[in-house]
Amino acid sequence: MVNNINPGKKRSRYSAFQLFSKGLTQEDWPEIWSEPDMKDSYEVVIIGGGLHGLATAYYLAKNHGITDIAVIDKNYIGAGGSGRNTSILRSNYLTPEGVKFYDRSLKLYEQLSSELNFNLMFSQMGHMSLAHDDGGMRTMQWRAQVNQVQGVDSKVISPDEIKELVPYIDISKNTRYPVLGALYHPPGGTIRHDAVVWGYARAAHEMGVHIIQHTEVTGIDVENGRVTRVRTDKGNIATGTAVNCTAGWASLISDMAGVKMPVTTSPLQAAVTEPVKPFLGTVVVSGTLHVYVSQTDRGELVFGASVDPFTSYSMRGTLEFVEGLATNVLSLMPSLSKMRLLRQWAGLCDMTPDYSPIMGETEVEGFYVDVGWGTYGFKAGPVAGEAMAETIATGKRPEIIQGFGLDRFSSGQLVGEKGAAAVGH
Amino acid sequence: MMQINCPWCGLRNATEFKQHGEKPPRPDVANATREQWADYLYFRNNTWGVVKEQWFHSSGCRQFFMLHRDTFANKAIRSEGDVR
Numbered sequence: 001m002v003n004n005i006n007p008g009k010k011r012s013r014y015s016a017f018q019l020f021s022k023g024l025t026q027e028d029w030p031e032i033w034s035e036p037d038m039k040d041s042y043e044v045v046i047i048g049g050g051l052h053g054l055a056t057a058y059y060l061a062k063n064h065g066i067t068d069i070a071v072i073d074k075n076y077i078g079a080g081g082s083g084r085n086t087s088i089l090r091s092n093y094l095t096p097e098g099v100k101f102y103d104r105s106l107k108l109y110e111q112l113s114s115e116l117n118f119n120l121m122f123s124q125m126g127h128m129s130l131a132h133d134d135g136g137m138r139t140m141q142w143r144a145q146v147n148q149v150q151g152v153d154s155k156v157i158s159p160d161e162i163k164e165l166v167p168y169i170d171i172s173k174n175t176r177y178p179v180l181g182a183l184y185h186p187p188g189g190t191i192r193h194d195a196v197v198w199g200y201a202r203a204a205h206e207m208g209v210h211i212i213q214h215t216e217v218t219g220i221d222v223e224n225g226r227v228t229r230v231r232t233d234k235g236n237i238a239t240g241t242a243v244n245c246t247a248g249w250a251s252l253i254s255d256m257a258g259v260k261m262p263v264t265t266s267p268l269q270a271a272v273t274e275p276v277k278p279f280l281g282t283v284v285v286s287g288t289l290h291v292y293v294s295q296t297d298r299g300e301l302v303f304g305a306s307v308d309p310f311t312s313y314s315m316r317g318t319l320e321f322v323e324g325l326a327t328n329v330l331s332l333m334p335s336l337s338k339m340r341l342l343r344q345w346a347g348l349c350d351m352t353p354d355y356s357p358i359m360g361e362t363e364v365e366g367f368y369v370d371v372g373w374g375t376y377g378f379k380a381g382p383v384a385g386e387a388m389a390e391t392i393a394t395g396k397r398p399e400i401i402q403g404f405g406l407d408r409f410s411s412g413q414l415v416g417e418k419g420a421a422a423v424g425h
Numbered sequence: 426m427m428q429i430n431c432p433w434c435g436l437r438n439a440t441e442f443k444q445h446g447e448k449p450p451r452p453d454v455a456n457a458t459r460e461q462w463a464d465y466l467y468f469r470n471n472t473w474g475v476v477k478e479q480w481f482h483s484s485g486c487r488q489f490f491m492l493h494r495d496t497f498a499n500k501a502i503r504s505e506g507d508v509r
Contacts, residue, residue, distance in 0.1 A: 251471035262467035264446070265496075310444035313473050314499035320426060320440060353467045410463040 007036050008067070008208030013117050032198065033205035038212050041238035042070040044392060045230045047217050047253055048245035049073030050082035051193075051378060052370050054200040055385025056243060056392070057209045063386070064393035067208035072232060074216035078197035081247045084347030085378040086270050086304035088283050088294060090127045090188035092147050092154045094139075097403040098356065098417050099150040101383060104400060106187060108382035118199030120191050121297060126282040127188025128162065130332075132177040136288060140183040147185075157184045165282055168333045175331060177288050188283060190294050190302075193378060200385075220256040220367070227257065227366035241392060243368045248313070248348020250371035257367045261358070262409050263350045266307040267314060268375055269321040271344035275299030289328040301339065303329060307349050307375060317344040349374045354414035359388060359404045360397045368392055369406065427499055432506035433486045439501075445479040445489070448508075473497055479508060 011030060012018065022029065044060060046053045049071045060066045073079065089109055091102035113120045131137045140156050147154035159171040162182050171179045201211055212234075219231035220242055230237045244253045248265045280295040290306040303325055308318075322344060330337055351374045352358060358372035370388045373380065387401045397405060403415050427439040447469050452461040470476070473496060480492045493502040 251469075252473055260464075260468050261471065262463075262469065264469050264471050310439070311446065311471070311496065312499050313497045316499065318426065409467045410459045412459070412463075 006034060007205050007210055010206060014119075032202040033211055035213065036210050038070065038210070038215065038232075038234060038237065040235075042210070043068035043239065044070075044241045044243065045237055045239045046071045046243045046245055047230070048080070048247065048249075049077035049201075049211060049213065050080050050245060050247065051078070051197055051200065051381035052082075052247075052373070052384050052388075053243070053245035054197060054204055054211075055381050056245060056370065056388045057385075058200045058204040058207075059386045059389035060392060061204060061207035061209055063389055066389075066393060069204075069208075070210045070212055070237065071204070072212045072215050072217060072230075074214070076213050077201055077211060078194055080249075081347045081349070081373070081377055082197050082381075083194055084270070084345055085193055086292060086294065086302050087190045087193040087378065088127065088188070088292065088304075089122070089191055089379045090185055090283075091152050091379075092127070092129070092143055092183060092185040092188065093417060094143050094146060095356075095415055095417055096146060096150060097415050099147055099152055101400055101404075102376075102379060103150065103152050104386075105380050105383035108386065109191065109379075112196070112199070112382060116199035116203045118195060118202060120195045120199060122189065122191040123297070124187050124189040125294075126165070127185040128157075128165065128282050128284050129183040129185075130162070130179050130284065130286040130288075131181050131183070132179060132286065132288040134180075137180055140181060143183055152185075153187055154183060154185045157182050166280065166284055168279060168335050169284065170332060170334055177286075177331065179332075190283065190296070196381065217253065217256070220253070222257055222364050222367070225363075225365055227364060239366075241366045241368070243370060243388065243392065245370045245388075247350050247371065247373055247377060250350045250369070254362075254367075254369060254371070257362070257364050259362045259364055259367060259369070259406075261369070261371065261406075262353055263358070263372055264311045265313055266311050266349050266351055267346040268305065268307045268349045269317055269325075269344060269346045270302065270304045271322065271325060271341050272296075272303070273301040273339045273341055276301070276339070284332065286328070286332060289332060291325060291328045291332070293329065293332070300342070301336070307351065308346075311351075313348065315346045315348065317346055351375075353409070355417040356415035357384070357404050358406050359384065359401045360391050360406065361395075362406055427501055429480065429492060429501045430504045431482045431485060431488070432490050432504050433488055434482065437482070437485060441482060441484040443481045443483045445481055447476065448479045448491075475502065480504075 221229035285292040352372035491505040
């Protein structure tokens with residue numbers, strides 16, 4: 001262990017000079033966060049050390065001066081959805097609530113590399129959602145209109161324009177699902193998802209946040225309708241505030257506090273191919289074919305799909321998925337038929353009935369949720385963290401997440417985002 | 426692939442079936458409150474482990490049945506023809 005640093009201690013910034021001098025001296029880089037001993041009490045305990053948990057901790061410390069925070073994960077940080085998504089960022093949603101929210105997130109992502117002093121490799125390569133039938137074209141037009149009113153760069157383009165951007169795509173009329181047009185969203189793109197998690201962890205750690213890995217939460221004590229304690233397999237923590245940021249496991253954690261969730265857990269599978277020369281300059285998505293494709297900086301193609309057809313907590317990949325994926329990808333880009341898949345994996349998605357998240361307070365005082373992120377949680381990380389931090393610090397949900405409360409299900413004010421949030425419909 | 430025992434057709438691949446999920450009791454239409462409706466329509470137990478849920482043999486005999494399934498091991502345990 002080199003230059004072990006304690007939470008709250010300033011360390012040197014990454015810079016071109018540092019890179020140069022380390023290259024000369026061959027010195028090891030210092031660790032970017034340490035594992036402190038868990039204390040008996042914290043002001044805020046965040047359950048789930050993924051992007052959302054760490055971002056919440058970061059913005060609590062940065063914007064509200066609350067640094068007595070523990071972020072607890074039963075695995076290593078970023079082991080769940082944060083490290084399993086296909087790292088696509090975009091803000092071309094369908095409802096005004098959704099567009100405003102994800103656009104704020106994209107704006108935060110654009111600044112994030114310099115803010116965190118960590119190279120997140122954000123590439124705004126553009127994002128294209130294909131339409132294969134009249135219904136699809138109608139939805140794309142609808143989304144383009146909503147996006148433009150909200151000031152988001154988004155428009156419908158023709159098959160010829162698609163072919164110009166992605167020469168390898170098959171736009172002929174005699175395929176089973178001919179390409180009729182696409183919603184093109186230039187600011188969309190991909191980012192390195194692990195770096196986002198590490199960047200937030202490093203910055204939060206620097207401000208004094210304790211990151212506690214490999215520690216499982218086993219219970220939440222509630223007395224007189226208030227959170228009093230979080231139990232873990234390494235000891236108990238007295239706290240007045242617990243935040244549930246556990247995505248696919250959200251129901252299990254909320255159950256501990258006695259809060260029922262309108263959430264079901266489904267696996268979503270993804271796969272990556274061997275690396276090839278750069279040929280795909282935008283993210284290509286097809287809702288009809290349940291697939292999205294992007295090429296990484298290393299040249300691998302990353303494929304994602306819709307959630308599995310039935311709910312499950314199993315993260316094992318299936319052959320049906322690979323077969324279906326290959327069929328769908330090849331009908332879009334037949335020239336990929338000789339590509340070989342390197343690996344496939346699955347992550348757990350906490351799906352809600354309206355495909356919008358559930359954020360804010362619950363009926364148990366001091367128990368907050370930031371769940372229901374389904375298949376779209378990664379792109380919302382920064383804004384979710386910022387809004388949750390404000391909710392926790394001020395006790396009031398900010399305007400931007402007003403529509404996403406748990407109470408919307410009994411008041412009937414659902415935020416129907418399925419047309420833009422999912423590829424499987 | 427997970428295989429499911431249809432009470433009418435026998436053991437078949439899971440791709441032949443559609444999950445309809447947990448089947449909470451329908452609230453009394455005349456007197457139910459908003460909360461009861463929300464609970465019935467949206468809120469689910471989302472159990473880790475063995476659940477009893479409704480499935481539909483969509484590419485087979487098109488009958489509904491109840492299935493006991495382990496959501497962690499991803500394994501069908503046993504089926505019941507009685508959907509009530």
